[in-house]
Amino acid sequence: MHSVLTRGNAILAYSLSVLAVLTFVCFISTVFIDYRTNATMNTVKVVVKNVADYSASREKNDLGFLTFDLQTDLTHLFNWNVKQLFLYLTAEYSTPNNQLNQVVLWDKIIQRGENAVLDFKNMNTKYYFWDDGNGLRGNQNVTLTLSWNIIPNAGLLPSIFALGSHAFRFPVEYTTARV
Amino acid sequence: MLQSLFDDVKRMNKRQFLYQVLSFGMIVSSALMIWKGLMVVTESESPIVVVLSGSMEPAFHRGDLLFLTNYKDEPVRVGEIVVFKVEGRDIPIVHRVLKLHEKENGTVKFLTKGDNNSVDDRGLYAPGQLWLTKKDVVGRARGFLPYVGMVTIYMNEYPKFKYAVLACLGLYVLVHRE
Known part of the structure; x- marks a missing residue:
């Protein structure tokens, strides 16, 4: 046997x-841990241009440029079931064309053991801020929020919004100079 | 060893043999029931997927298992990991939503990108396709389990291994006596 x-x-x-x-x-x-924490962000320079978007419709669309400050400390979010944080900075706004627009401007992967204290000054965005049409010029309410997607060793994949956001407006005139 | 196995089978009478065949059928059908039940509960046509590429590293590696849901009234938002199908490609892609535009009537179009890719997915979509819509989505990733999917990857890459495993399991269930 x-x-x-x-x-x-x-x-x-x-x-x-x-x-x-x-x-x-x-x-x-x-699974029941609260992963929210504070983050402060601010925009430094904000301009908008009107140029042809060759990656999409080839029509002239609004293209926003901005630089931002960001401070947050995410060190305490890491525990034995957090393998990685995926941070992303989202611009959310509404236009006559679309009720809701969300564009990720910047993202960052922080793995366990890496530095999770962030203090960025006058950072450039990682992705282009194309609108789907011409809704950025003079837009009075664009909200920047920071969120993170928690990648565990095994378990759920929650997306958490940081406490704290920043609202800004675009100038009413297009910039024609190089940015 | 094998000889004793076959002796076991020979010593079984007809009823016992039929009983073993039935229990084998029970195992197969309950696996099918669990899969179809999950499809109903998650509203996704494929509630569990295996990650096949490294485009989401270091979050997901080849062979990791993802659990999906696809609830119609839960809106797609930026930062979510969606599994979508593209016309002309057999294998669904697991990538993150990068941009999203939603109209008042609820129609939504969005663009995705893999964490480990340097450019967005427009090059992966069907020719002329600029955006994904809700009908392209198979599911949204909700849960994660590492490594387990490696077994299915090995089975697909080495069909002989698959048949060997299936044959062993089948023989074991048929011959094994409680």
Whole structure:
């Protein structure tokens, strides 16, 4: 009855169930944690141009340029079930064309063990701020928010909004100079 | 070893053998029931997917398992990880939403990008396609389990391994006696 096969089978089954239980404990021990925290952000320079968007419709669309400041400390968000944070800075606004527009301007991956204290001054955006049409010029209410998507070792993938946002407006005239 | 197995089968009478075949059928059909049940609960046509490429590294590696939901009244938002199908490609793609425009009547168009890619996905979409819409989406990633999907990747890459595993499991269930 105690052949190599049955013993191997028993060891394999036992170690697999121990692994499964440990993974579940890892998941359940962190699932109720509140991952919100403060972040302060500000825009420094804001201009808008009207140029052809060759990546999409080839029509003249509004293209915003901005630089921003960002301060936050995310060190305490890391625990044994946080493998990585995916930070992204979103601009949210509404235009006559579209009720809701969301454009990610900048993102950053912070893995466990890397520096999670952020203090950026006058940063450039990582992605172009194209509008879907001509709704940026003179737009009175564009909101910048920082969010993070938590990548666990095993478990849920929540997206968390930082406490704190910044609202700004675009100038009423297009800039024609190089930016 | 094998000889004793076949002796076992020979010693079974007809009823016992049929009983084993039935229990084998039970296992197969309950697996199918769980999959179809998950499809109903998550409203997604494929509630569990295996990550096949490195375009979302370091978040997801090849062989990681993702659990999806696709609730119609839950709006798509920027930063979410969506699994979508593109015309002319068999394999669904797992990428993050980068830009989104939603009209008053609820129609929404969005652009995606892989965390590990330097450019957005317009080059991956069908020729002439600039945006994804809700009908392209298979599901939104909600849960994550590492490594487990490696088994299916090995099975697809080495069909012989797949048949060996299936044969062993089938033989075990048929021959094994409680």
